[in-house]
Amino acid sequence: xxxxxxxxxxxxxxxxxxxxxxxxxxxxxxxxxxxxxxxxxxxxxxxxxxxxxxxxxxxxxxxxxxxxxxxxxxxxxxxxxxxxxxxxxxxxxxxxxxxxxxxxxxxxxxxxxxxxxxxxxxxxxxxxxxxxxxxxxxxxxxxxxxxxxxxxxxxxxxxxxxxxxxxxxxxxxxxxxxxxxxxxxxxxxxxxxxxxxxxxxxxxxxxxxxxxxxxxxxxxxxxxxxxxxxxxxxxxxxxxxxxxxxxxxxxxxxxxxxxxxxxxxxxxxxxxxxxxxxxxxxxxxxxxxxxxxxxxxxxxxxxxxxxxxxxxxxxxxxxxxxxxxxxxxxxxxxxxxxxxxxxxxxxxxxxxxxxxxxxxxxxxxxxxxxxxxxxxxxxxxxxxxxxxxxxxxxxxxxxxxxxxxxxxxxxxxxxxxxxxxxxxxxxxxxxxxxxxxx
Amino acid sequence: xxxxxxxxxxxxxxxxxxxxxxxxxxxxxxxxxxxxxxxxxxxxxxxxxxxxxxxxxxxxxxxxxxxxxxxxxxxxxxxxxxxxxxxxxxxxxxxxxxxxxxxxxxxxxxxxxxxxxxxxxxxxxxxxxxxxxxxxxxxxxxxxxxxxxxxxxxxxxxxxxxxxxxxxxxxxxxxxxxxxxxxxxxxxxxxxxxxxxxxxxxxxxxxxxxxxxxxxxxxxxxxxxxxxxxxxxxxxxxxxxxxxxxxxxxxxxxxxxxxxxxxxxxxxxxxxxxxxxxxxxxxxxxxxxxxxxxxxxxxxxxxxxxxxxxxxxxxxxxxxxxxxxxxxxxxxxxxxxxxxxxxxxxxxxxxxxxxxxxxxxxxxxxxxxxxxxxxxxxxxxxxxxxxxxxxxxxxxxxxxxxxxxxxxxxxxxxxxxxxxxxxxxxxxxxxxxxxxxx
Numbered sequence: 001x002x003x004x005x006x007x008x009x010x011x012x013x014x015x016x017x018x019x020x021x022x023x024x025x026x027x028x029x030x031x032x033x034x035x036x037x038x039x040x041x042x043x044x045x046x047x048x049x050x051x052x053x054x055x056x057x058x059x060x061x062x063x064x065x066x067x068x069x070x071x072x073x074x075x076x077x078x079x080x081x082x083x084x085x086x087x088x089x090x091x092x093x094x095x096x097x098x099x100x101x102x103x104x105x106x107x108x109x110x111x112x113x114x115x116x117x118x119x120x121x122x123x124x125x126x127x128x129x130x131x132x133x134x135x136x137x138x139x140x141x142x143x144x145x146x147x148x149x150x151x152x153x154x155x156x157x158x159x160x161x162x163x164x165x166x167x168x169x170x171x172x173x174x175x176x177x178x179x180x181x182x183x184x185x186x187x188x189x190x191x192x193x194x195x196x197x198x199x200x201x202x203x204x205x206x207x208x209x210x211x212x213x214x215x216x217x218x219x220x221x222x223x224x225x226x227x228x229x230x231x232x233x234x235x236x237x238x239x240x241x242x243x244x245x246x247x248x249x250x251x252x253x254x255x256x257x258x259x260x261x262x263x264x265x266x267x268x269x270x271x272x273x274x275x276x277x278x279x280x281x282x283x284x285x286x287x288x289x290x291x292x293x294x295x296x297x298x299x300x301x302x303x304x305x306x307x308x309x310x311x312x313x314x315x316x317x318x319x320x321x322x323x324x325x326x327x328x329x330x331x332x333x334x335x336x337x338x339x340x341x342x343x344x345x346x347x348x349x350x351x352x353x354x355x356x357x358x359x360x361x362x363x364x365x366x367x368x369x370x371x372x373x374x375x376x377x378x379x380x381x382x383x384x385x386x387x388x389x390x391x392x393x394x395x396x397x398x399x400x401x402x403x404x405x406x407x408x409x410x411x412x413x414x415x416x417x418x419x420x421x422x423x424x425x426x427x428x429x430x431x432x433x434x435x436x437x438x
Numbered sequence: 439x440x441x442x443x444x445x446x447x448x449x450x451x452x453x454x455x456x457x458x459x460x461x462x463x464x465x466x467x468x469x470x471x472x473x474x475x476x477x478x479x480x481x482x483x484x485x486x487x488x489x490x491x492x493x494x495x496x497x498x499x500x501x502x503x504x505x506x507x508x509x510x511x512x513x514x515x516x517x518x519x520x521x522x523x524x525x526x527x528x529x530x531x532x533x534x535x536x537x538x539x540x541x542x543x544x545x546x547x548x549x550x551x552x553x554x555x556x557x558x559x560x561x562x563x564x565x566x567x568x569x570x571x572x573x574x575x576x577x578x579x580x581x582x583x584x585x586x587x588x589x590x591x592x593x594x595x596x597x598x599x600x601x602x603x604x605x606x607x608x609x610x611x612x613x614x615x616x617x618x619x620x621x622x623x624x625x626x627x628x629x630x631x632x633x634x635x636x637x638x639x640x641x642x643x644x645x646x647x648x649x650x651x652x653x654x655x656x657x658x659x660x661x662x663x664x665x666x667x668x669x670x671x672x673x674x675x676x677x678x679x680x681x682x683x684x685x686x687x688x689x690x691x692x693x694x695x696x697x698x699x700x701x702x703x704x705x706x707x708x709x710x711x712x713x714x715x716x717x718x719x720x721x722x723x724x725x726x727x728x729x730x731x732x733x734x735x736x737x738x739x740x741x742x743x744x745x746x747x748x749x750x751x752x753x754x755x756x757x758x759x760x761x762x763x764x765x766x767x768x769x770x771x772x773x774x775x776x777x778x779x780x781x782x783x784x785x786x787x788x789x790x791x792x793x794x795x796x797x798x799x800x801x802x803x804x805x806x807x808x809x810x811x812x813x814x815x816x817x818x819x820x821x822x823x824x825x826x827x828x829x830x831x832x833x834x835x836x837x838x839x840x841x842x843x844x845x846x847x848x849x850x851x852x853x854x855x856x857x858x859x860x861x862x863x864x865x866x867x868x869x870x871x872x873x874x875x876x
Contacts (some may be wrong), residue, residue, distance in 0.1 A: 047640055104835065162649075162871055180653070200565040391876040402439070
């Protein structure tokens with residue numbers, strides 16, 4: 001076949017600019033149905049979906065025959081005139097010519113409802129369905145929003161290493177690699193490296209894959225996922241939360257504006273998202289949150305993390321994201337800045353951001369301990385190998401500054417916006433505890 | 439200390455907008471020198487570098503004392519008036535107040551020339567020097583240019599998995615991971631996955647870390663580096679090269695415009711880069727290239743890849759990037775589309791892009807084999823485990839289309855623009871055959 005030259009290619013997303021024109025489209029047969037002497041071909045080209053209409057009386061016998069023979073997922077070259085739906089913002093092609101590029105064998109994903117296992121065993125094909133198409137385009141928009149936001153805020157994107165000689169936090173959930181005879185671990189977070197990098201660049205973020213060898217099969221777990229970690233020099237926890245709120249609002253706003261078709265395909269009710277863009281986020285102390293939950297009938301543990309049910313309840317109650325601040329230090333990481341509250345409880349200057357609509361924790365962040373002696377003492381108390389953290393301690397030895405940071409999970413954020421149930425829908429080729437192919 | 443609130447923070451890069459004003463800067467002491475009763479403090483804040491000038495007669499005795507005590511790499515809060523250099527585009531601060539945030543211990547990286555080993559063993563600190571600052575900001579610009587380019591060209595960014603059950607090409611240089619009892623390999627390329635993804639999205643790219651367990655210690659090797667792979671449906675090799683040329687020109691143009699200070703710090707002569715933006719790239723067949731090299735005195739092997747010396751010679755000769763097209767198929771990958779030339783040699787529809795200034799191969803790309811039977815035959819001839827490639831073959835079974843793609847190495851591209859010698863300079867925390875800490 002002859003390909004359409006680059007400068008002559010027209011994409012389905014742009015059909016609105018070609019009403020009344022003859023166009024040629026390179027695309028795939030998404031589906032087809034017939035009604036007597038009329039064929040309706042559902043077409044897709046990666047940029048969008050459209051309908052091609054073909055009437056037997058208006059086309060050559062050969063073209064009509066082709067429309068009868070063409071199978072689902074065949075690649076085709078379609079010629080015809082673009083017309084607009086009289087009432088809706090929809091465009092279709094009155095097909096005058098149809099050429100099969102490659103006739104697809106019988107396509108394994110049919111109209112009948114397949115179980116998720118079948119779909120994910122055939123993820124390479126399932127990607128072509130409308131739901132994955134919409135979800136992964138939303139993921140792409142989240143990536144763009146994050147990239148643009150940090151560019152505008154003056155951050156440097158600094159990639160942190162995947163192969164790390166030590167673990168960031170605990171070592172139980174690490175994948176290990178034989179690195180020329182020495183063990184290395186797949187990154188769980190680039191945070192510690194980014195803390196070193198802000199001493200040169202001021203504000204940095206990384207955005208890459210992280211790994212967790214967690215033998216958990218819930219809808220919330222992936223063994224490989226993408227995480228954005230931001231670190232800011234001369235920053236405290238209040239500034240940190242302000243920045244996070246601006247970022248989350250930006251992501252939501254961009255998705256609402258730029259992913260209308262995708263949200264429509266997913267039948268996403270966007271009322272709450274719109275509310276989250278418009279209203280200030282709620283901020284409350286861990287202690288207050290627990291107290292409120294207790295008043296609402298929960299049997300809470302004031303010294304522990306928030307449970308799944310508690311996060312969902314808070315999200316539902318407020319309908320906007322809620323920063324839960326100042327967790328008990330003992331349930332949080334060694335690097336967080338701490339203080340003693342008026343009841344003598346040691347607390348971390350941190351916040352988890354809980355999103356509504358059961359999206360739960362989408363961000364975790366804190367101010368970092370910037371005092372050398374305090375940090376060293378904490379490493380020793382937790383029995384961490386101090387020599388592995390020598391370079392990390394350097395950050396507090398040579399020009400230490402108050403600094404803070406946070407991490408946002410790409411898949412959690414994408415799931416919230418998409419409204420899909422299982423996290424595996426939000427990444428092109430998910431890795432779960434079951435060995436997935438491809 | 440009290441931090442300057444976010445909306446009041448002023449950065450060194452913006453001093454030009456504050457000439458004659460009193461400002462406060464949160465920064466680090468990069469260096470200092472004295473001349474009698476005047477102190478010159480070299481300051482940096484991540485956004486740039488400036489000089490603070492302090493005259494004993496103009497400041498409090500306490501401030502003067504602080505300027506005497508402050509050590510290199512201490513964090514400081516500086517107050518003063520911004521002034522412009524009478525002739526140059528340089529700005530400095532007439533310091534009126536100076537507060538030490540944290541007094542740095544004696545800094546290990548001094549003025550004396552350290553060997554690269556020492557600097558990379560202390561990469562967390564070496565990052566603060568001017569060369570890494572400039573190089574990694576150029577890297578950041580390369581990332582932004584690639585991201586913006588593909589956004590404008592209608593691509594979806596689709597992340598491909600790091601943990602892969604099979605290798606993309608050969609298996610000798612793979613890092614393996616124990617994945618819940620089964621072996622998985624760290625990605626060398628996401629290409630095969632992106633080929634599946636274009637069947638849904640039309641044009642996609644990924645951009646993430648890839649790994650090569652190569653026991654090589656040259657200035658060209660990293661065990662972990664970042665690679666961008668793009669794939670396009672309905673694309674042939676000519677369109678592929680056109681796209682690559684547009685992308686490389688865009689990266690160079692953006693760097694020249696947006697990284698002036700960085701290129702100046704690196705003392706980069708940009709004549710050739712400018713030439714590469716202005717002129718069309720050279721395209722020549724592998725056969726022609728070898729013939730020309732032979733005429734220039736090289737003893738060439740017409741059936742083999744280009745050698746390092748040959749790449750350098752071609753780059754030097756033309757002073758613009760050269761596409762070397764249609765390599766002998768036997769030295770290239772199984773997935774490339776092939777044809778037989780008029781001498782009966784089987785050739786790949788591919789091109790490597792050779793950059794001048796000894797930057798060598800910066801892009802490899804090809805049209806992909808889109809015929810099921812031809813691809814299956816090739817897999818069998820190379821003794822690849824066909825069952826592992828079943829999903830990959832699916833791409834040719836259900837609506838196959840002519841398609842092409844290419845990969846560009848982040849570090850190679852950054853090295854070319856920066857003009858630094860060793861590839862390890864171009865990534866924040868390099869991983870080489872020597873186990874690096876951090």
